[in-house]
Structure formats: structure tokens, C-alpha cells
């Protein structure tokens with residue numbers, strides 16, 4: 051039985067998953083600065099007063115826990131992860147992994163030193179449609195894939211203020227998200243596409259923006275377009291857009307291969323679709339077909355069972371917890387390990403430098419290689 055402590059209210063996203071696996075895991079502690087969050091934890095999880103903490107270090111020291119789910123604001127992620135690892139706890143951490151390049155290397159060093167599990171909780175990788183397309187890619191149905199796109203369009207300027215208007219107190223998002231230049235929140239868009247490209251990695255990025263036009267004068271770019279060159283020479287493009295006044299569409303993806311393509315739905319009756327050459331239809335790439343009507347059967351088997359049906363994001367929130375528990379039990383780092391977390395997060399951090407230098411191409415370091423301290427640099 052793995053005992054889990056949560057820090058930050060967004061960690062409630064694991065509650066239904068953990069409740070659905072009572073033999074495997076249990077939430078035994080909660081930490082948040084807000085009393086209201088702790089009250090909610092008592093109600094939703096059934097925790098006692100003694101299992102609730104306002105000070106994170108107290109939870110690490112006193113609670114009966116093996117692992118921590120970190121869901122505090124992103125500028126605290128590395129600090130909270132390192133404290134947990136040093137206290138001998140496994141970590142599952144919300145996105146993004148960190149807010150400076152130096153921190154990312156530090157995080158990797160600490161994970162390696164600790165021997166504990168670190169899982170990067172990029173939940174969009176676990177969405178059923180992303181997994182369905184992944185199994186089609188693995189079967190070679192798109193041929194050799196060479197181009198992918200991911201877009202996160204989610205107008206959330208109101209989250210920058212305590213009462214959702216500029217009259218309110220600025221929240222952490224005012225500074226660390228919509229206050230930042232570049233593609234500050236890239237991994238919902240990049241992670242799923244990179245999973246389709248298997249073990250490929252981003253080696254260089256270039257980011258452009260149309261400037262700053264939002265009416266509240268938030269400091270970030272209106273939106274960013276980032277081109278990511280992969281080691282294989284292939285290409286991924288991501289759009290991060292949290293300010294444009296438009297309907298939400300957080301999960302737009304596309305993939306192009308030598309035998310056809312996939313595009314997610316973008317709204318107003320649109321559906322996810324593919325156009326594929328097959329032996330029976332060699333010109334199949336000329337016509338769209340509904341993804342779900344035609345290929346639902348290719349969803350990975352575990353997504354067809356009932357286990358995750360009540361969990362959020364189409365059951366994805368169940369499987370991300372299941373993989374974290376499995377990693378702890380086996381001692382093998384999960385697929386979404388610290389190296390991927392660092393690599394995908396670094397796109398945000400390097401994009402700031404790129405966009406402020408007219409789209410300058412920035413090399414992405416190879417976080418998967420053991421970089422000595424002297425080589426942990428940003429190449430300009």
C-alpha cells in the first residue's frame with residue numbers, strides 16, 4: 051500500500067483514481083496554505099485534522115507518507131520536489147517541472163541521487179484520444195511520421211487576479227504564467243506529440259509572437275508559435291495562447307506521416323479525423339474519416355476497461371496515478387520521467403530567450419545525458 055500526501059488543491063485530481071485502487075494506494079495527508087482547502091480535503095478524502103498540514107516541511111517530517119503529489123504553483127515545484135526527495139519520498143509533480151534552466155539540472159541530479167521515483171504529471175499524454183492516435187502511430191498506420199502540431203488555446207487572463215479582474219490581487223499566474231514572455235506553458239501541447247515521436251528529442255527551438263495587445267496590459271506575449279526541431283530532423287510546432295479572446299481548445303493536435311494524417315477537433319461540430327492510405331484505398335489520404343467512428347477499437351486495452359471510468363480527462367487521471375504506483379512498486383522510473391519533464395519544460399524557458407531575440411534558434415541541451423556541472427550551460 052503506497053501512502054500519498056498531496057500539496058496544493060489541484061492534487062484533488064488524483065482522489066477518484068486513488069479511491070478506485072484501495073488495495074494499491076491511499077491518500078494519508080494533505081498540505082495547503084489555505085484552511086478552506088484543508089476542509090475540503092477532510093470532506094473529499096476523509097482525512098482527520100491530524101493528517102492536514104499548512105506547512106509543507108511539517109507534512110514531509112510528520113505525516114505517514116511514501117510519496118508526494120506536488121500541485122503547488124509552478125515556481126515552487128523544484129523546491130518542493132527536492133525537499134520531498136531528500137525526505138525519502140517519491141514525487142509526482144504537476145506541470146511545468148521548473149522555472150529556470152539551472153533548476154532543471156538540479157532536479158535531475160537530485161532524482162538520480164535519491165533513487166526515488168519522479169513522475170512528470172503531464173496528464174494530456176494520458177488522454178484517450180492521444181493514446182488512440184499513439185497506438186495507430188505504433189502500428190505504422192500513418193507511415194513514417196515527420197511533422198506534428200500541438201495547440202493550447204485557453205483564454206485565462208482572469209486567473210491572474212484574485213477576484214478575476216485587474217482590481218484584485220495578482221496571483222502567481224500574473225507573474226509566472228501570463229507575466230512571462232515565450233511559450234511559458236508548453237507541455238500540454240508538446241508532450242502528447244513527443245510521445246508519438248517515441249524516443250526522439252527536441253534539439254533546437256525558435257519562438258515568435260505577434261507582440262502584446264491584451265487589454266489588461268499583462269506582460270506576456272499574446273500567443274507564441276514555437277518550432278521545435280527534433281534530433282531526427284523532424285519538426286513539431288506548438289502554439290501557446292492563453293490571452294486571445296476566443297473559445298477554449300486545449301487539445302488540438304495533428305500529425306503528418308508518409309501515409310496520411312490526423313487532426314483533432316477544433317470546435318463547432320468538428321470531429322477528430324484521419325485521412326489514411328491503405329492497401330484497399332491507396333488514395334485514402336484524400337478524404338477525411340472520423341477517428342472515433344472508424345478506429346475506436348485501437349484504443350489501448352486498459353482504456354477500454356472500467357477501472358478509470360470516473361476519473362477526469364476521459365479516465366486519463368486514473369492511468370497516470372496507476373503508472374506512478376507501478377513505478378514505485380517496481381522501482382523503475384515511469385515513461386514520463388524527470389528527463390522528459392526537464393526537456394519539455396526547457397522549451398518554455400528557452401523560448402523566452404528566443405522570442406526576446408527575434409526568434410533566435412536556441413539549442414536544447416541533452417538532459418538525458420549526464421551533463422557535468424561545467425556543461426550545464428545555455429548556448430547563446
Ligand SMILES: NC(=O)c1ccc[n+]([C@@H]2O[C@H](COP(=O)([O-])OP(=O)(O)OC[C@H]3O[C@@H](n4cnc5c(N)ncnc54)[C@H](O)[C@@H]3O)[C@@H](O)[C@H]2O)c1
Pocket residue numbers: 057058059060081082083084087104105106121122123124126144145146171172173221
Ligand atoms: N495538468 C493540468 O491540467 C493542470 C491544470 C491546472 C493547473 N495545473 C498546475 O497545477 C499547479 C497549481 O495550479 P492551480 O490552478 O491549482 O493553482 P491555484 O493557485 O488555484 O492553487 C494553488 C494552491 O497551492 C497552495 N499553495 C501555494 N503555496 C503553497 C505552499 N508553499 N505550501 C502549501 N500550499 C501552497 C495555495 O494555497 C493553493 O490552494 C500549477 O503548477 C499549474 O501549472 C495543471
